Amino acid sequence: MSSGATPELSNEPIAFGQRMQVLRLRRGMSRTVLAGLLGKSPSWVKQVEVGRLQMPKLPMVLRIAEALRVPSLSDLVGEQATTISLFAGPGHARLPYVRDAINEYPLTTVRQAPSAAHLKTRLAHAWQARHSAPHHRDVLGELLPHLIRDAQASLAQAESGVERRVAQSVVSQVYSLSQFFLAYQSDASLLWRVVERGLVSAQESEDPHTIGVAAWLAAQAHRDSGPAHYDAADAVNHATLRYLERCLAEADNDVLAITGALNFEAGYTAARRGDAGTAWRYWDTARSMAERLPASYFHPVTSFSRAIMGAHAVTVAVELHAGGESVRQAAAADVTLIPSRPRSARHRIEEARGYHLDGQAETALAVLDKAYQAAPETIRYNGYARRIVLEETESRSPAQRRRASELAVKIGALVA
Incomplete structure (x- = not known):
């Protein structure tokens, strides 16, 4: 060729x-x-x-x-009849409405924009609803079109420099929320448009926490684009960590949390590269940041907290393809401490990957069942879960084939 x-x-x-x-x-x-x-x-x-x-x-x-x-x-x-989608989940019914709101050009908006305080309250409620919902895209798909339009109107109607910076922060945070709806859906160009707008608005806001969140999501988007983009993920991550270091002496919990989350993300990318020493070093730094937070603290965007560090350890081990270590870390992590249904389901999927790497396919399927019970939508959109389930439909064990096939039908990977 x-x-x-x-x-x-x-x-x-x-x-x-x-x-x-x-x-x-x-x-x-x-x-x-x-x-x-x-x-x-x-x-x-x-x-x-x-x-x-x-x-x-x-x-x-x-x-x-x-x-x-x-x-x-x-x-x-190369078989046109094979339409199993692995890393892009099914397009959500609300995707066209969210897309229209993102693509709308708000120069001629005439309605009165809500206050920044009102928008921040709505954002907080949206995050709370996402974490408590088994089908979080249903919730976000309903809320986002109005939030996006109102945030854009608030920015267009800002009169002073201070008002504009606050409005830019809100706009960036709305785009951050949007990325959780758009992730793993089949519209990569829309996702990247939101990533870039979120970064620009965050920088215009001059708010350290907002900048950190936008960078955290941008680094994930780069890393999920494949090995050729790992350097770009690191560049965003490391530049933002250098910027935030200046703020840590007097940082509030949110800034400490996003700094910890960015450190873990740097470790995550290192694990994807197979660099175990760097991956675990960043995990240790992130854990130190987590220990500076109150025991009950939970960052609404990144899920960063003391409780999440066990789950993060499982992810590092899995990405390093260390099956035994993944299982040991999974045994040590307490999923009941994670106050989010979609994040708990994501952790269960990482656990399942660890068990599967360790040759414990039956346990992996049992853990994926628990992920489905916690948040069916999370497993439905997760390529790793779909791969494990589909692979086990070919198991030599009739019981495992049956269990995997039933789960594959439930998550939409196979048609009944």
Whole structure:
């Protein structure tokens, strides 16, 4: 395959290995890196890509799809009938309404904007509703269109420099909330538009906490775009940490929390790279920040708190592909301390990944059942959970196949 011609994967009848190579190159990933993620040798990857080895069985195909972050399995296997979406969840019914509010250009808004204090109260209620809801996108999808339009109107009608900075902070925070609705839906351009607007408004606000939150979300968006974007994630993260260091001497709990959250995110990216020493060092720094917070404190955007550090330890171990350590950390973490249904479900998914890495597939499925009970929508939109469930539908154990198939139907990965 020439470097100057990249086939359109949705149209060209090309072999599995060629598709795998195209997707790997689009991610900016070397054969060595992909091999490490798959537990295979670079030679094995090359032999698959050049067609010397046939397409692997479903469990390995799913691992390749995870490593390459393909949005739909059909992109990798080339079968148009296969429409399993892995890392982009189903489009939410309220997505068009949120999209319209984001795309609206508010220059001609004539209605009176609510006060900044009123908007902050609505934001606080929205976060509270999200954390208590099993289907948080349903809640956010209803609230966001009005919040977005009112926040934009508040910015347009700000008269003084102080009022404008406060309004910019509110706008940025509304965009931050929007990212939790848009994440893992199939409109990447809309998500990035919100990420960039949130960053710009945060900088215009000159508020350290708002800047930290926008940077935290931007770093996640970069990292989730694949290995070629890890440096961009680190650049945002480290620059923001340097900025916040000047504020820590007199920082309130929110600024301490976002600083701790950014430290963990730096560790998360290091773990994705396979750099265990750096990953755990940042986790230790984040834990030190958490210990400076009250025991009952819980950051509404990042979930950063003392309670979350156990869950974060599981994530670091899982991203380092350390199955045994993941299981040990999962046993030490107390999910009942996390006062958020979607965040508790996310932790359960990370636990399941750990058990699956450790070869405990039956336990992984049981934990995913608990994630579904806590917040069905969270598991429905999570590519890692979908991969585990789909892989176990091929299990040699009839009981595990049945359990996995039932869960796959519930989360929409398979049709009954």
